[in-house]
Amino acid sequence: MANITERNKQKIDLANAGFAMKYIDDWQAKTVLFRHKASVNSEGNISGAVGTTVTGVPGNPDYVLRKAKIGLFPWKPEESCTCQWCRETDWKAQEPTTIKGFCDTCGFEAEAKNSSGIGAKLAFHKKAEHPDV
Secondary structure, three states: OOOHHHHHHHHHHHHHOOOOOOHHHHOOOEEEEEEOOOEEOOOOOEEEOOOOEEEEEEOOHHHHHHHHOOOEEOOOOOOOOOOHHHHHOOOOOOOOOOEEEEOOOOOOEEEEOOHHHHHHHHHHHHHHHOOOO
């Protein structure tokens, strides 16, 4: 357990990272963190895009403070965020990213934010429009 000096230092570090000062006293056992910086794998490919979540992680201030240093915070990335990655983002140039998928039978075009959404939309389309295929 941290002594009062360590707790006060954690409060200051958390405040400098953008957290509310009361976080150290009211933290939850588990939390969800949002990526404010894209995660890349060893080949340099993006493995976690900005805005995606990491769920079920410890909520204690020490752990969350360490994750904040690599761009993971318990709030969504947005223009009003003061973290270094959100400040460097050109929010006006950001466009919602969508991907497209097409029906093999009729060429119907579906748009979604991810491949799971495309799969669901195409499955619904095929069930409704091509039930015997």
